[in-house]
Amino acid sequence: MSSKQEKVSTMDLAIGMYVSALDRPWVETPFPIQGFHVSTQQDIEQLRRFCKFVYVDRRLSRVQASFEPAPVVTGGAKRSPAGVVNPAARIRKFDPVAYQVSQPLQKEVAVAATLHQEIARAVVQVLNDVRSGKELNFLVVKKAAGLMVNSVVRNPDAFVWLSRVRDADSYSYAHSLRSSIWALVFGRHLGLPKDILEELALGVLLSEVGKTKIPRTLLMKPGKLTEDEMAQVRKHVEYGVEILRQCRGVSETVISVVQFHHERFDGGGYPYKLVGTDIPLLARMAGIVDTYDAITSPRPYAEARTSSEAVSMLYEARDKLFQGQLIEQFIQAVGVYPTGTLVQLSTREVGVVVSQNTARRLRPQVMVVADHEQNLLSQPEVVDLMQVTMDSAGQPLSIARCLKPGEYGIDPKLLKVSQA
Numbered sequence: 298m299s300s301k302q303e304k305v306s307t308m309d310l311a312i313g314m315y316v317s318a319l320d321r322p323w324v325e326t327p328f329p330i331q332g333f334h335v336s337t338q339q340d341i342e343q344l345r346r347f348c349k350f351v352y353v354d355r356r357l358s359r360v361q362a363s364f365e366p367a368p369v370v371t372g373g374a375k376r377s378p379a380g381v382v383n384p385a386a387r388i389r390k391f392d393p394v395a396y397q398v399s400q401p402l403q404k405e406v407a408v409a410a411t412l413h414q415e416i417a418r419a420v421v422q423v424l425n426d427v428r429s430g431k432e433l434n435f436l437v438v439k440k441a442a443g444l445m446v447n448s449v450v451r452n453p454d455a456f457v458w459l460s461r462v463r464d465a466d467s468y469s470y471a472h473s474l475r476s477s478i479w480a481l482v483f484g485r486h487l488g489l490p491k492d493i494l495e496e497l498a499l500g501v502l503l504s505e506v507g508k509t510k511i512p513r514t515l516l517m518k519p520g521k522l523t524e525d526e527m528a529q530v531r532k533h534v535e536y537g538v539e540i541l542r543q544c545r546g547v548s549e550t551v552i553s554v555v556q557f558h559h560e561r562f563d564g565g566g567y568p569y570k571l572v573g574t575d576i577p578l579l580a581r582m583a584g585i586v587d588t589y590d591a592i593t594s595p596r597p598y599a600e601a602r603t604s605s606e607a608v609s610m611l612y613e614a615r616d617k618l619f620q621g622q623l624i625e626q627f628i629q630a631v632g633v634y635p636t637g638t639l640v641q642l643s644t645r646e647v648g649v650v651v652s653q654n655t656a657r658r659l660r661p662q663v664m665v666v667a668d669h670e671q672n673l674l675s676q677p678e679v680v681d682l683m684q685v686t687m688d689s690a691g692q693p694l695s696i697a698r699c700l701k702p703g704e705y706g707i708d709p710k711l712l713k714v715s716q717a
Contacts, residue, residue: 302317302318302352302353302354302355302622303353303355304350304351304352305351305352305353306349306350307341307344307345307348307350307351308345310335310341310344310345310351310353311335311341312335312336312337312338312340312341313334313335313358314334314335314353314358315332315333315335315353315354315356315357315358316332316333316334316335316344316351316352316353316354317332317352317353317354317357318332318351318352318622318629319347319348319351319352319625320348320350320351320621321348321612322612322628323628323629323658323659326347326348327343328343328344328347332357334357334358352622377564377569377571377572377573377575378569378570378571381571381575382553382557382575382576382577383549383553385548385549386550386552386553386556386557387550387577387578388489388493388577388578389493391488391489391490393487393488393489394488394489394490394491395488396450396485396488398451398452398453399450399451399452400451400452400455401452402452402454402455402458402636402651402652405448405451405454405455406455406458408448408455409448409455409456409459410459412444412445412448413460415441415444416441416445416474417471417474419437419438419440419441420441420473420474420502422437423437423438424506424509425509427509427540428509428510432543433503433540433541433543433544435541435545435547436546438499438502438503439495439499439546442477442495442498442499442502443495445477445481445498446481446491446494446495446498449478449481449482449485449494450491453481453482453485453653454636454651454652454653456478456481456482457478457479457482457631457635457637458636458637458651460474460475460478460637461635461636461637461709472505472587472590472591472594473502473503473504473505474502475590475594476501476504476583476586476587476589477498477501477502477586479586479589479590479631480497480498480582480583481494481497481498482630482631483585483626483627483630484582485630486626486629487630493550493579496548496551496579497554497579497582499551499554500550500551500553500554500555500558500579500580500583501554501558501583501586503537503541503555504537504554504555504558504583504587505533505537506536506537506541507532507533507534507535507536507537507538507539507540507555508530508533508536508537509540510532510533510536511529511530511532511533511536515529515530516530531567531568534555534559534567535568537555537556538552538555538556541555550579553577553579553580554577554579556580557571557576557577557580557583558580558583558584559584560576560580560581560584561584561617561618561619562576562581562617562618562619562620563616563617565617566584566618573620574620581619581620581623582627584618584619585611585623585624585627586627588611588614588618588619589607589611589627592606592607592610592611593607601701601702603638603699603700603701604631604634604635604638604699605633605634605698605699606699608628608633611624611627612624612628628658632650632653632659633658634650634658634659634661634696634699635650636650636651636652636661637649637650637709638650638699639699639700639701639702639704639707639709640663640696640697640698640699640700641696641697641698641700642663642665642688642694642695642697643688643692643693643694643695643697644669644688644689644694645669645670645671645697646665646667646668647665647666647667647700647704647705647707648663648664648665648666648667648680649663649666649709649712650662650663650664651663651664651679654681654682654683656683657683659682659696660682660683660695661682661696662679662680662681662682662683663679663682663696664677664678664679664712665677665678665679665680666707667705667707671705673707677712680694682694682695682696
C-alpha cells in the first residue's frame with residue numbers, strides 16, 4: 298500500500314476523507330469494494346458499526362487530517378536477522394502508474410492465447426533443462442516475462458482467463474506461471490512501473506526453480522511430509538538462489554523474490570524468519586500470490602478451494618502470515634470472483650465471469666451458460682451486473698456463490714471468451 302495510505306480510527310473520521318481499505322473484507326460490509334469518499338455523518342456512523350479502523354488515502358481525500366500511522370507488524374517485538382537482505386533487492390521509490398485498459402477482452406485473449414501457450418512451453422522447457430543439469434536460459438524467461446507484462450498492462454483479464462481455463466502440464470510449472478499472472482495483476486493494481494512489473498514477473502516465474510533439484514517423488518507425495526522431507530523440500534529456496542546467481546543479468550530484486558517469498562509477516566516463514574517490512578515488497582507480494590494460487594489449484598494432497606474461500610482464508614491471515622494492507626489491495630486487484638470463475642447467480646443460473654467491474658468487484662460481467670435448471674444454453678448471454686441489478690421477477694440479481702469447475706457438468710475449459 299502506498300505511503301499515502303494511513304490507518305485511522307473510525308472515531309476520528311471526518312467528512313471528505315477517502316476510505317480506501319477496511320479492517321475487514323469489503324464483502325462483509327455494504328460499502329463499495331473499491332473505496333469511497335465519506336460524504337455524510339451517516340457514512341461515519343455506518344463505518345463505526347462495522348469497523349474499528351479504516352485506511353484513508355490522503356491523495357484522494359478532500360480534507361486535511363491528522364493520521365495515526367499504521368503499525369508495521371503486530372503481536373510482539375520480533376527482529377529480523379541483520380544483514381540478510383541485500384539493499385539492492387529493494388525497489389526504487391516510484392509514483393504509481395494509473396493504468397487503463399487499452400484492449401477489449403476478446404481481442405486481448407486472441408493475442409494472449411498464443412503468448413500463453415508459448416510462454417508455458419518455454420518455461421517448462423527451461424526448467425526441464427535445469428532439472429537435467431543444463432544452465433538456466435534466463436533470456437528466454439526474461440522475454441516471456443516482458444510479453445506477459447505488456448498483455449496484462451493492456452487488459453489484465455485476458456491472461457487471468459487463460460490461466461484459469463487451460464489445462465496444466467505440471468502443477469509446479471503451471472503454478473509458477475499462474476502465480477506470475479496473479480502477481481502482475483496485483484502489481485498493475487498497485488501502479489508499479491513496467492520495469493518493476495517485469496522483475497516481479499521474473500521472480501515469481503522462477504520462484505520454484507530450486508525444486509528442479511528436489512526428487513519428483515517427494516514433490517508429488519500425496520500424504521503429509523515428514524519433518525526430514527519438509528526440510529528437504531524447503532531447501533528449494535537455497536537451490537533456487539544458487540541457480541540464479543550463476544546466471545548473468547539476474548538482478549538482486551529478482552533473486553530476492555526467490556529468496557524471500559516463503560518469509561511471513563509475523564516472522565513464521567523460512568528460511569530466515571524475516572519480520573514485517575524487512576521482507577522486500579515484491580517478495581511479500583509473491584508470498585500472497587503463491588499462497589492464493591496454491592489454495593485455488595488442485596494439489597496431490599489437497600482439493601482446490603473456490604476463489605471466495607481463498608479470499609476469506611487470506612483475509613484471516615492478515616498481519617499474521619501477510620501484511621494486512623497488501624491483502625486488502627490484493628483482494629481489490631483480483632476480486633472475489635476473478636475472470637474465469639464459475640458462479641451461480643441468485644436466479645440459480647450458472648455462468649462464468651468474463652470481465653471485472655473495477656468500481657464494484659462484487660458485480661462483474663458474467664457469461665450465463667446454463668439456465669435455472671442448469672441446462673446448457675445454445676447461445677450464452679453476457680450480463681453486466683453493474684447494469685442489470687434485478688432479475689425478470691423483479692428480485693435483486695447477484696452472484697450467490699462460487700462453483701468448482703465441473704459442477705453441474707460445466708467446465709470453463711470448454712468455453713470460449715469469444716462466445717461473450
